[in-house]
Amino acid sequence: MIHFDRFMLDNGLRVLVHEDHDTPMAVVNVMYDVGARDEQPEKTGFAHLFEHLMFGGSKNIPDFDEPLQRAGGENNAYTTNDLTNYYCQLPAENIETAFWLESDRMMELAFTKKSLNVQRKVVCEEFKEHYLNKPYGDIWHRMRTLCYQVHPYRWMTIGQELSHVEKASMEDVRAFFYKHYRPANAILVVAGAVKTEQIKVLANKWFGGIPSGEKYIRSLPVEPRQTAARHVDVYADVPANAMIMAWHMDARLEPGYYAADLITEILGGGSSSRLYQALVKEQKIFSALEVHHFGSSDKGLLALESRLVDGVEHAVAQAALEAELDRLLSDTIPAPELEKVKNKTESMIVFEDMSLTNRASSLAHYELLGDASLMNTELERYRAVTSEDILSAGKNIFRKENSNTLYYHAGKSTHA
């Protein structure tokens, strides 16, 4: 049970406090309700580039990191397709330093040309390092384009192409900031050796004076239901054939989400999972295999990423996989197997909650989804999933016409 208090400042900033007096540390976490899905199709990668710029100095503070380090703290940030999150961890005694820093950059960024110029280059190198200069690095670029036709999940957070990042202008930067980085679109979570009353005072002092901004109302194109299986072939200079498949699944708060999460575990979670046992160990068709889903706020994807044993044809691998999926859909899952994946989920939740930074960011995430207290009822929702739920969610997800398949062919690359 994660306890927290919740209040709102007059400018609309939502504040949550999670007291934990077993640690000398505190975490200040600021989550902004903006991700790559909120970008324009011709200006992708912007939310993430912007995350870099948030470290380039603010109106009154030229350097974000140094004062925090001086206070014994460290920080980081990440951008997803749904949200952007910043966190500082520091000795609780010095917590006001984090309020000073985070509020100043919410108030007004420095918007220096130097920072924009350098961070564009840095992000381009990040793009190259993680997605271009690496075998199979373009898989999710291709898969997103295949799976989504209208929803902005069709591009990655790093961006659709390098040129979008290279062309980002200072006007874009300012407009983005004043649209999304306002108190009305942010959630502040403070966790650790702190008192709610103390945080009320600090939050009002540092964040209270920031103009509220306009609440951002998201209206994204809805991805139409997929009606025919999609397939794409890629030829590249890689050593092994790979196969990636993805199916549309329920959004984070939809009822089918929990069953889909458990299906992910049943199929690919750990060395006793069905696909690992059948396809890697017994049939020796796949050399590596991973099943995961995106847990995204809008309708997401359940995905299989695999590499094939040398000499195995893609069609053979796909048939073997589909046979396993058919097995999942033709029988209710045995009770011990369902119990196993629920037990795994329970311990995953407990292990995740060991870290103060995780607790803070989870509270922020659930609050962004609608209500932080969802965090305390998650396990019940997993426990409530029945074998019939698994069966019906499975039947809904693994429809042939809901599938997207990429065959990655080892050998010579084609220049498309």
Added chain:
Amino acid sequence: MLNRKQPPPIRNAADMELRLPPYHQFTLRNGVPVYTVEAGSQEVVQVELLFFAGLWHEDHPLQAATTNFLLKNGTRTKTAFQLNEQVEYYGAYLHRGCFNDVANVTLHCLNKHLTHLLPVLSEILTEAVFPEDELAIYKNNQLQRLHINLKKCDFVANRLMDVYLFGADHPYGRYTTEAAYQAIQREQLVSFYERYYVHGSCMVLVSGRLPADLQQQLESCLGHLSLTGVRPAGMNHGLFPAQQRIHRIVNDEQGIQGAIRMARPSPTRKHPDFVGMQVLNHILGGYFSSRLMSNIREDKGYTYGIHSYIHSHLHEGSWHISTEAGREVCEAAIIEIYKEMSLLCKEQVSSEELDNVRNYMLGGLMGDLDGPFQIMSRWKTYLLNELSDHYFDESVASIRAMTPQRLQELANQYLDPAAFFELVVV
């Protein structure tokens, strides 16, 4: 009116109390030492069995790593699947890892399930059978992975640098080849297992919220095994560092980035200079405001990240600088790296910069100690290196006492550009 230019007052993290919670120790009847740390509020426990079964001890390439990997892939009475299912049914994780000096088997679970899981540990430590079929699958899949990794400039660069530092036949420098995968035999695994696991030297580290009867549980599962608490007799391996200092490799003609690696041999954690070297390393490239990061990423934008770090193995150490940079700016980046090293040799760091890094390091230590596994991980390092129980307090004291003069001396001693191997792999 709030003055936002005025930072709030802070207390120096360097002045705050920093305490590493102590461990408790007892010995099983076979002589195996058990170290425990009771901490945290979640009802979890981690049991790590540490064996002196690392690469240092193997007679054939891949012997140590393959034995470690296949420990849980079949026993006399259970298949790999049955073992994994038993562990996963209780929502537990059973990891194994093989490193330069040691290898481990680690169990993480909710403490309510520990009694069901400890027997799995003793089973894999006495009855592992290393089935031929499991070995064949492992070899095939690892070989494919190796072929993929060899396409990556960072992977190729890392392994070459270890060869330059230690020599291709040294356990710290030896790298995996296709031939080694073809050559590894089941008999080699069985003999390594018998010697270094079944009759091996073992240390048990338990942390988390501990069950009251932990000692009895461990005694009944592990106390009767033919393990020992005595470390294996010293084995020596000669160092054969490369003669040539500067290397350029083109691994991928189409590559758009180069992996830059620079490294030199350095003292290990047991050396009195070590803590000072760590402070100096932070300033050079060990945190976000480091000299290298400020110059090469935040000023020039040559890279997404550049880092320096010190590896301290039980027998040797090394000091590394590592980055991936745009292919066309690699040489420019190297010039800047040398500039930063020379600057630290020529000019004393300001007391402001030193204060900053000191606070960052000690504040970070406080954060790092937040949790039972993190506390144990520190003790593990100290215990493995046979350092005194006061090592933590002494390190904190020497970080507090570090001076710009001392850092400059250390820079002149260790950051001489001519002592570093230099490599770019595109």
